[in-house]
Amino acid sequence: MEINVILDRENRKVEIEKFNKIYKLNIGVVRILGRISGRIFSKISQRILAVLLIGIFGLAGCSENPIGDSAALAIHDHILTIDSHVDISSDYTYLPAFDPGKMTDMKVDLPKMKAGGLDAAFFVVYVGQTARTEENYAAAQKDAIRKFKAIHRMTDDLYADQIGLALGPEDVRRIHKEGRKVAIISIENGYVIGKNITLVEAYYNRGARYMTLAHNGHNDICDSAQPKEKLGDDKAEHGGVSPYGRQVIAEMNRVGMMVDISHVSRDCMIQAVTMSKAPAIASHSGVRALADHPRNLDDAQMKFLAEKGGVMQLVAYTGFVKIDPARNAALDLLTKKVAAHYGLAEDDYENLEKTEDWSRGQAKIDQKFPIATVKEFVDHIDYAVKVIGIDHVGISSDFDGGGGITGWNDASESLNITRELVERGYSEQDIAKIWGGNLLRVWAVVDQVAAKLSVE
Numbered sequence: 313m314e315i316n317v318i319l320d321r322e323n324r325k326v327e328i329e330k331f332n333k334i335y336k337l338n339i340g341v342v343r344i345l346g347r348i349s350g351r352i353f354s355k356i357s358q359r360i361l362a363v364l365l366i367g368i369f370g371l372a373g374c375s376e377n378p379i380g381d382s383a384a385l386a387i388h389d390h391i392l393t394i395d396s397h398v399d400i401s402s403d404y405t406y407l408p409a410f411d412p413g414k415m416t417d418m419k420v421d422l423p424k425m426k427a428g429g430l431d432a433a434f435f436v437v438y439v440g441q442t443a444r445t446e447e448n449y450a451a452a453q454k455d456a457i458r459k460f461k462a463i464h465r466m467t468d469d470l471y472a473d474q475i476g477l478a479l480g481p482e483d484v485r486r487i488h489k490e491g492r493k494v495a496i497i498s499i500e501n502g503y504v505i506g507k508n509i510t511l512v513e514a515y516y517n518r519g520a521r522y523m524t525l526a527h528n529g530h531n532d533i534c535d536s537a538q539p540k541e542k543l544g545d546d547k548a549e550h551g552g553v554s555p556y557g558r559q560v561i562a563e564m565n566r567v568g569m570m571v572d573i574s575h576v577s578r579d580c581m582i583q584a585v586t587m588s589k590a591p592a593i594a595s596h597s598g599v600r601a602l603a604d605h606p607r608n609l610d611d612a613q614m615k616f617l618a619e620k621g622g623v624m625q626l627v628a629y630t631g632f633v634k635i636d637p638a639r640n641a642a643l644d645l646l647t648k649k650v651a652a653h654y655g656l657a658e659d660d661y662e663n664l665e666k667t668e669d670w671s672r673g674q675a676k677i678d679q680k681f682p683i684a685t686v687k688e689f690v691d692h693i694d695y696a697v698k699v700i701g702i703d704h705v706g707i708s709s710d711f712d713g714g715g716g717i718t719g720w721n722d723a724s725e726s727l728n729i730t731r732e733l734v735e736r737g738y739s740e741q742d743i744a745k746i747w748g749g750n751l752l753r754v755w756a757v758v759d760q761v762a763a764k765l766s767v768e
């Protein structure tokens with residue numbers, strides 16, 4: 313497993329395949345050794361030994377980059393790791409390129425989760441904001457259902473033996489103990505409920521456990537941190553949360569869906585956290601003091617979220633980790649060029665990123681203006697821990713939604729985050745909190761609040 317080096321996509325694929333082969337081989341060797349010696353190896357020690365054997369016997373081409381210290385490895389293997397924001401394609405599970413059981417170009421699939429020791433992920437039913445017409449509401453709901461179905465296809469049909477769908481925090485722990493990966497469903501953009509509040513419960517029943525109130529562009533629930541000029545958005549439409557949004561938040565509290573304030577305007581964030589009867593989350597947000605982006609949270613917002621018992625999941629998205637205006641300008645230009653060339657909308661990232669022009673252009677931009685590093689990302693974690701405490705901080709990648717940094721550019725590299733945390737002196741207990749413990753605690757409180765509301 314080439315954890316320390318940046319590899320281009322092709323190389324990375326080859327390396328992960330190699331890792332998996334050698335890992336499997338070594339697991340076999342360990343099991344045989346275990347049987348011969350008559351000792352019972354726990355599953356965990358088998359996995360650690362297998363990786364150590366890779367270190368001893370080496371993996372072609374990476375002898376100069378050893379697997380790293382065993383402390384980080386042991387902790388990583390021992391704790392439950394959750395990535396709170398992973399995007400999926402509209403063709404997820406429907407096309408071979410988006411088959412999560414295979415080694416794909418996606419940043420998260422089952423082989424990469426296994427190689428990187430990533431135990432659980434929130435798979436996101438994301439729908440972009442469009443003009444609020446009856447036709448578009450219907451289209452957004454149709455797109456959402458297709459993504460819900462895709463995640464269920466993965467957990468219920470195609471790969472039930474490898475990954476299970478969690479509907480509550482206890483499910484996450486149980487499925488993890490069973491030795492399977494864990495999928496949780498979330499919604500990004502409350503736009504998918506349109507003006508039909510009963511859809512909150514309908515989506516909850518399909519498995520959604522958090523909903524990001526808005527995305528880029530205002531919706532009927534609240535204002536976005538990034539208004540969409542193209543849709544005629546003013547700086548603010550509702551001055552925060554709309555009266556309808558207030559009802560939606562109450563309904564989310566009632567059914568037990570976490571309120572996610574990533575992407576929303578500062579006013580919306582403060583109001584939503586105030587209104588919500590349960591703690592809120594930021595499923596993928598950065599520290600504004602370190603990267604002055606309107607999407608990020610300033611110190612006062614962070615403190616308020618934590619005071620109300622919530623959790624901030626720091627995000628490994630270059631644009632929210634460090635501000636690089638030259639890189640942003642280059643990306644804007646590329647977006648405009650590729651969109652014009654292929655006749656696509658400038659915010660149709662899913663299709664823009666599928667084009668060869670995009671890949672080529674992006675590679676050039678990455679070379680000239682490097683993406684953020686694991687160290688820069690963990691600086692955000694450090695900062696958040698200092699400002700709001702170890703109990704209110706978590707991790708998200710935003711993989712396949714623009715996320716990815718040098719050293720954590722797909723799920724197979726997840727150990728690097730743990731390694732950096734260990735190097736900075738975090739204990740196993742702290743790392744377990746950051747890698748998901750805190751988020752599960754908040755989720756359990758959200759469930760308790762819902763239970764209480766249902767008897768009132």
Ligand SMILES: [Zn+2]
Nearest residue numbers: 500575596713
């Ligand atoms: Zn997002």
